[in-house]
Amino acid sequence: MNRYIANGVKTVDSHYKVPGRIKWGLIDKLLLGLTPGQYIMQAVRNPFNWILAGIFAVGLPLIAIRFIFGLASVTHSSYDYPWGLFLTFGLFAMVPLSSSGFQLGTAVEIFGRHDFEPIERLALLNGLLGYLFAVVYLLVDLGQPWRLPYPMVVAYGPVAVLFLVGWHVATYLSVQVCEVSIAFFEWIGFPLGKKGMRSIILGLTVAGIILSTLHQGALGALYNYAPGKVHPLWYSSAFQWLHFFVSSIPGGLCMVIAVSTIVKKTMAWRCDDNFLNNLDKLTISLAKGASMGLITYLVIKMMGIAHDNKWEYLATGYGAWYMFEMGVGVILPLILFAHAIRNKMVGLIRFSAFLTVFGIVLNRLNTGLITFNWKLAEREIPTWREFMIAITLFSIYIVVWRFILYRLPILYTWKTADDSATVKAGGYVTGREPEPAVAGSYRSRIDDRAVAPAQQWP
Amino acid sequence: MKRRDFLKGCMACGAAATLGASQQAWGIGSFEGYPEGMGVLVDLTRCVGCRTCEAACNKEQQLPSPDVPFDDKSVFEEKRRPTEKAYTVVNRYDTKSPGGPVYRKIQCNHCNEPACLSSCFVNAYTKTKEGAVIYNSKVCVGCRNCMIACPFNVPGYSYSSAFNPVVKKCIFCYDTRLKYGKPPACVEACPQEVLTFGHRNDLLKIGRDRIKEKPDRYVDHIFGEKEVGGTSWLYLAGVNFDQVGFDTTMSNDPILSNVKDFLGVVPMVLTIWPALFTGFHLLSTKNKNHADHENGHSGQEVHKP
Amino acid sequence: MYAVRNWLIGVVFMVALIASPAFSGAKTAPDTVELNSLVNLYEKVHFNHAKHISIVKDCADCHHHTAGTLAQNPNCVKCHKNSGATANVACRSCHLVQPFSAAALRQKDRSAYHNDILGLKGAYHQACSGCHQKMGGPTGCQDCHARKKGGDAFYSAGAFAPPQARAKQHGQ
Numbered sequence: 001m002n003r004y005i006a007n008g009v010k011t012v013d014s015h016y017k018v019p020g021r022i023k024w025g026l027i028d029k030l031l032l033g034l035t036p037g038q039y040i041m042q043a044v045r046n047p048f049n050w051i052l053a054g055i056f057a058v059g060l061p062l063i064a065i066r067f068i069f070g071l072a073s074v075t076h077s078s079y080d081y082p083w084g085l086f087l088t089f090g091l092f093a094m095v096p097l098s099s100s101g102f103q104l105g106t107a108v109e110i111f112g113r114h115d116f117e118p119i120e121r122l123a124l125l126n127g128l129l130g131y132l133f134a135v136v137y138l139l140v141d142l143g144q145p146w147r148l149p150y151p152m153v154v155a156y157g158p159v160a161v162l163f164l165v166g167w168h169v170a171t172y173l174s175v176q177v178c179e180v181s182i183a184f185f186e187w188i189g190f191p192l193g194k195k196g197m198r199s200i201i202l203g204l205t206v207a208g209i210i211l212s213t214l215h216q217g218a219l220g221a222l223y224n225y226a227p228g229k230v231h232p233l234w235y236s237s238a239f240q241w242l243h244f245f246v247s248s249i250p251g252g253l254c255m256v257i258a259v260s261t262i263v264k265k266t267m268a269w270r271c272d273d274n275f276l277n278n279l280d281k282l283t284i285s286l287a288k289g290a291s292m293g294l295i296t297y298l299v300i301k302m303m304g305i306a307h308d309n310k311w312e313y314l315a316t317g318y319g320a321w322y323m324f325e326m327g328v329g330v331i332l333p334l335i336l337f338a339h340a341i342r343n344k345m346v347g348l349i350r351f352s353a354f355l356t357v358f359g360i361v362l363n364r365l366n367t368g369l370i371t372f373n374w375k376l377a378e379r380e381i382p383t384w385r386e387f388m389i390a391i392t393l394f395s396i397y398i399v400v401w402r403f404i405l406y407r408l409p410i411l412y413t414w415k416t417a418d419d420s421a422t423v424k425a426g427g428y429v430t431g432r433e434p435e436p437a438v439a440g441s442y443r444s445r446i447d448d449r450a451v452a453p454a455q456q457w458p
Numbered sequence: 459m460k461r462r463d464f465l466k467g468c469m470a471c472g473a474a475a476t477l478g479a480s481q482q483a484w485g486i487g488s489f490e491g492y493p494e495g496m497g498v499l500v501d502l503t504r505c506v507g508c509r510t511c512e513a514a515c516n517k518e519q520q521l522p523s524p525d526v527p528f529d530d531k532s533v534f535e536e537k538r539r540p541t542e543k544a545y546t547v548v549n550r551y552d553t554k555s556p557g558g559p560v561y562r563k564i565q566c567n568h569c570n571e572p573a574c575l576s577s578c579f580v581n582a583y584t585k586t587k588e589g590a591v592i593y594n595s596k597v598c599v600g601c602r603n604c605m606i607a608c609p610f611n612v613p614g615y616s617y618s619s620a621f622n623p624v625v626k627k628c629i630f631c632y633d634t635r636l637k638y639g640k641p642p643a644c645v646e647a648c649p650q651e652v653l654t655f656g657h658r659n660d661l662l663k664i665g666r667d668r669i670k671e672k673p674d675r676y677v678d679h680i681f682g683e684k685e686v687g688g689t690s691w692l693y694l695a696g697v698n699f700d701q702v703g704f705d706t707t708m709s710n711d712p713i714l715s716n717v718k719d720f721l722g723v724v725p726m727v728l729t730i731w732p733a734l735f736t737g738f739h740l741l742s743t744k745n746k747n748h749a750d751h752e753n754g755h756s757g758q759e760v761h762k763p
Numbered sequence: 764m765y766a767v768r769n770w771l772i773g774v775v776f777m778v779a780l781i782a783s784p785a786f787s788g789a790k791t792a793p794d795t796v797e798l799n800s801l802v803n804l805y806e807k808v809h810f811n812h813a814k815h816i817s818i819v820k821d822c823a824d825c826h827h828h829t830a831g832t833l834a835q836n837p838n839c840v841k842c843h844k845n846s847g848a849t850a851n852v853a854c855r856s857c858h859l860v861q862p863f864s865a866a867a868l869r870q871k872d873r874s875a876y877h878n879d880i881l882g883l884k885g886a887y888h889q890a891c892s893g894c895h896q897k898m899g900g901p902t903g904c905q906d907c908h909a910r911k912k913g914g915d916a917f918y919s920a921g922a923f924a925p926p927q928a929r930a931k932q933h934g935q
């Protein structure tokens with residue numbers, strides 16, 4: 001893609017190919033402004049696509065086999081470990097990493113921190129795709145996935161924590177679709193839709209934060225059903241839901257840092273100056289938020305152990321594993337964040353963010369799979385087919401990410417008809433004098449707003 | 459913007475709140491079973507490991523043929539658990555006691571406050587008034603939360619079925635026998651009368667009487683009387699229960715009680731969060747530039763930068 | 764005179780004969796008893812009662828106090844120290860074939876004692892196998908009653924056994 005741009009190909013960032021005269025068609029928008037031949041060439045030349053092709057060649061048939069022959073064909077059919085990799089990784093680990101949607105939405109809309117806007121849409125999209133694919137993983141895992149709507153329309157078991165999870169995830173997905181649809185409507189050219197969504201954004205955001213608090217916690221509460229089966233160091237009789245909810249805070253923020261790092265390295269052509277110039281500062285701000293989440297999480301984990309008096313378990317083999325998880329996933333990132341924030345070392349922050357993401361994933365895998373059934377004699381390792389399907393679904397997730405980021409105005413600002421000629425990376429976040437009511441904001445001109453003076457960085 | 463924003467925010471959250479889970483108030487741990495609830499007293503001092511109960515269950519519930527015949531004692535070489543093809547199994551425990559090996563029959567214990575029932579989000583489980591915990595395969599989505607929740611690791615799942623996998627477990631022969639007041643097939647088949655069928659309350663008395671009459675024969679405890687809120691299938695043994703595969707660390711509280719606190723938090727968050735965060739919003743954006751609001755905004759709710 | 768004496772001797776002899784247990788209202792102990800409550804699974808058990816009488820000698824070992832001898836079980840003696848023989852000594856007169864039917868359970872509910880009586884099948888097995896283990900009698904199921912074809916089907920054994928080469932499924 002970089003090669004094409006260097007050779008003068010224009011990327012799609014507004015409705016008009018030639019301002020005022022020739023419009024981009026939908027196919028053009030889908031093909032990134034390239035001819036079909038050019039598009040295929042850039043896809044074929046991308047070595048990452050070869051890796052994906054290899055994964056899909058093995059994984060897609062496996063997924064088909066799972067649905068044709070049943071779960072027994074791809075899992076161990078275990079009665080003692082009914083929840084395997086699809087759920088512990090695909091759902092329990094991906095959902096906390098997708099909490100960025102409500103966090104950045106709240107920061108911008110509730111607390112009025114519009115300086116986070118350049119990264120807000122990326123965070124919202126991260127939230128949406130993470131939850132969407134958590135549902136995809138769930139559909140692959142459920143025994144009868146076509147019955148997924150049952151708890152909503154057919155039979156109700158409201159006492160069950162899963163009832164709450166189901167309802168909330170469904171509602172929250174709708175909220176997130178609405179939030180991301182703003183970017184979609186901009187891209188597709190449906191200003192009325194965008195206006196409609198913007199008008200309820202406050203309600204959507206508050207709904208989002210309610211739903212997120214509860215279902216992030218509820219995923220933790222699900223393990224309260226099995227107090228004897230989860231290892232005591234990963235189980236807290238009183239605080240399991242709090243542990244999961246609080247750990248989702250750094251999880252989401254660090255996932256945004258991680259994704260933005262990957263984006264900056266692999267698709268910088270798609271990012272506009274507004275995004276790229278603010279990214280480092282925003283990364284530092286996100287890291288501050290993540291640090292507060294991490295230290296809180298560390299302390300409430302200690303409280304959980306003290307509350308049930310489980311200190312002696314730290315001296316066991318599992319205890320060493322627990323300390324590894326906390327050390328690499330929480331304490332080390334805390335130290336690195338502290339040093340890097342103070343010294344504005346963005347690269348170190350990024351590394352630390354990846355460590356945090358790893359720590360969250362490891363925590364969920366430990367709780368649900370690795371230390372689960374710790375009293376039973378046999379540990380169970382999922383089949384290679386289960387691993388392969390999990391990797392395949394994750395690859396599809398990456399492909400969908402890339403597809404949307406290449407097209408929708410997430411990393412760049414969509415230029416509207418009146419300002420396509422004079423877009424600058426202005427806006428108040430960079431501290432420059434903003435142009436009156438025109439350029440540099442994510443909102444289109446229809447919003448008709450004045451641009452506020454520059455905000456101070458925290 | 460304030461009033462309109464606030465009201466719109468509240469409406470959206472109210473909508474979200476009504477979609478949240480509705481909670482019932484349960485007196486946890488105080489349900490001792492329906493008055494007419496039946497149960498089975500399993501006297502492990504009598505069991506000789508003949509596996510006739512397994513054979514009877516297989517026939518009664520029309521389960522598939524087993525891998526080995528039911529009179530094959532080689533199965534005792536490893537510890538088994540109930541599966542999709544075997545709702546009950548017998549395990550052998552070679553304790554050091556002079557009486558020889560102890561055999562234990564494992565099946566669904568038909569708890570008073572079952573964990574499976576509490577964890578099912580489509581209400582597929584029912585505790586009948588006869589005491590059986592039965593399952594409705596027509597609504598089951600296959601989430602397998604019940605298998606996670608069951609403290610006795612009882613439910614099996616028919617993973618091998620592609621289009622109708624369902625939970626498989628002992629149903630106390632409800633459909634064919636218990637409904638009509640008859641004992642389950644395993645009880646009738648047992649030659650040693652290890653299994654005594656009757657009202658749960660009577661079985662507790664019988665169990666205590668047996669312990670009183672022969673204190674050297676029995677450990678002074680009826681397993682299932684109180685564990686996880688009480689079960690309908692009760693056990694007597696001649697050795698300590700942890701030597702024959704029972705989890706003696708179980709609390710007397712039903713599994714549901716572990717999630718009750720969280721479930722109580724849910725309506726609190728649903729109610730408090732809207733006001734809390736709308737309040738945050740009002741507090742943190744009051745002095746931002748809103749000159750255009752006074753001029754009457756055109757219905758936009760967004761915050762201008 | 765001699766005629767009266769002879770008549771008297773005859774009457775006394777007859778009375779003695781009639782009064783003797785062999786001719787009194789009490790039944791004779793049968794030599795064999797056929798136990799046939801499980802005929803759909805097993806052949807009838809030809810229980811050699813006479814042999815057991817000669818080995819065990821004390822009726823109370825199996826029949827509790829009902830045969831007129833003193834019961835051994837200390838729990839029983841508390842009440843039945845002076846209980847004599849009962850009209851019916853057969854096992855099945857107190858040990859029901861269906862001990863858990865609704866009617867039987869109702870009966871149990873009302874009684875304060877004897878509410879933990881074994882059913883017939885349980886009584887046979889518990890009475891027999893305990894002693895057999897100590898005295899070296901038959902202890903296997905088929906030692907006393909051979910299995911019929913119906914029994915083979917029930918146990919998925921014999922002609923109904925599953926194919927040998929069936930691998931165990933992993934994870935179960």
